[in-house]
Amino acid sequence: MVFKRYLDRSLRENRVSAKTTEHLHDSAAGLDQRPPAEIAALLASGQVAAAENVQKAIPAICAGAMAMARTINAGACLHYAAAGSSGLMAAADAQELGGTFSIPAAQLRIHVAGGLPSGVEMPGDTEDATDGLATALAELSEKDTLITVSASGSTPFTIAAARIGKSKGATVIGIANNAGSELLDMSDHAVLLETPPEVLSGSTRMGAGTAQKIALNMLSTLMATHLGHVHDGMMVNVNADNIKLRARACGIVVQIAGVSEATAQQALDAAGGDVKAAVLMAATGLSRDIAQARLKESNGHLRPVLERTV
Incomplete structure (x- = not known):
């Protein structure tokens, strides 16, 4: 009973004094004493x-995606x-952009506190280390966009990066879970x-x-849509560098151009793997050079070229 009163008081005090990301969940009391299925259900909810x-x-996500597309x-x-688990989320999004949308590696940079982990350990003290950021972000310009992520919104590494970004005139997108x-x-x-509040506080x-x-996926996918890399929910700028993605690219050409798999594959081969050009070539009989020229005129957007040509 004494412990129960202590826990209730702790819950109230924590909820008032700490950031939302540090609050105790309303259902935290006795969590470790509950049946596994009940704990799992709470975690899922x-x-x-x-x-x-x-x-x-x-x-804000829509506005940020437009800025990324302009960049x-x-x-x-x-x-x-970003740092810690936020850094892993940010890095995962950045590393998927090449394969999913063929965003050139030269246009992507990842800055994770302590560097990207190569093993199972991710040291926590690196989120306070900001010494190397000035060098890492030395080439930032006003044309660049800096996506910063911090659950608390106060991580020293991420805050320092955002300050450098602002000082260089870059567009700064901030993702955080604490208001103000x-x-x-x-x-x-x-x-x-x-x-x-997290079921497991903090x-x-x-x-x-x-x-x-989710927010990072939305930002990058909206960006790709603005760039013309999405057509009817298909990734028409996919970098088909493995068996699965080559099959997907072929399927995309089949779906949009309305041709057989054999014709689609022939068009892809002739287009050097360029899915958008292959769609135009298969659907209209255009040559590769003309298809790519028309895509360039439409800033990489497939639909307006198809509508004018078919």
């Missing part, structure tokens, strides 16, 4: 609740900066993911991390 909160950030169109760089946090205050596009790899992943 925590993830769902976190995901639902991303909807509120849609306007890529200008031949400039997207920089991702420093990172959001200094960002050009503030993506607030106001997720509820373990932001859980709900906060889920919301971050």
Whole structure:
């Protein structure tokens, strides 16, 4: 009974004094004493609740995605900066852009506190180390976009990166899970993911991390849509560098051009793997050079070329 009163008081005090990401969950009392299925259900519902909160950030995500598209169109760089589990989320998004949308590696930079881990350990003290950031971000320009991620919105490494970005005139997108946090205050596009307290207090790899992943996926996919790399829900700028993706590319040409697999594959081979050009070649009989020239005129967007040609 004494312990129960102590825990209740601790829950109240923590909820008042700490950041949302450090609050104790309303159902935290006695969590470790519950049946596994009940704990698992609570963990699942925590993830769902976190995901639902991303909807509120849609306007900021849309604006940020436009900024990212402008950066890529200008031949400039997207920089991702974060620490800890937020760094892993940011890095995963950045590393998928080449394969999914053929964004050139030269236009992507990843800055994770302590560097990308090569083993199973991810030291926590590196999120306070900012000494190498000035060098890492030395080439930032006003054409670049810096995507910064921090659950608390106050991680020293991420805050320092955002400050450098602002000082160099880069567009700063800030993703954080605490309202009124420093990172959001200094960002050009503030993506607030106001997720509820974690079932495991402070373990932001859980709900906060889920919301971050969703927001990052939305930003990069919206960016790709603006760039013309998405057509009817298909990744028409895919870098088909393995068996699965080559089959997917062929399927995309079949679907859009309305041709057989054999014709689609022939068009892909003739287009050197360029899916958009292959679609035009298969659907209209255009040569590779003319197909690519028309795509260039439409800034890489397939639909307007198809509508004018078919």
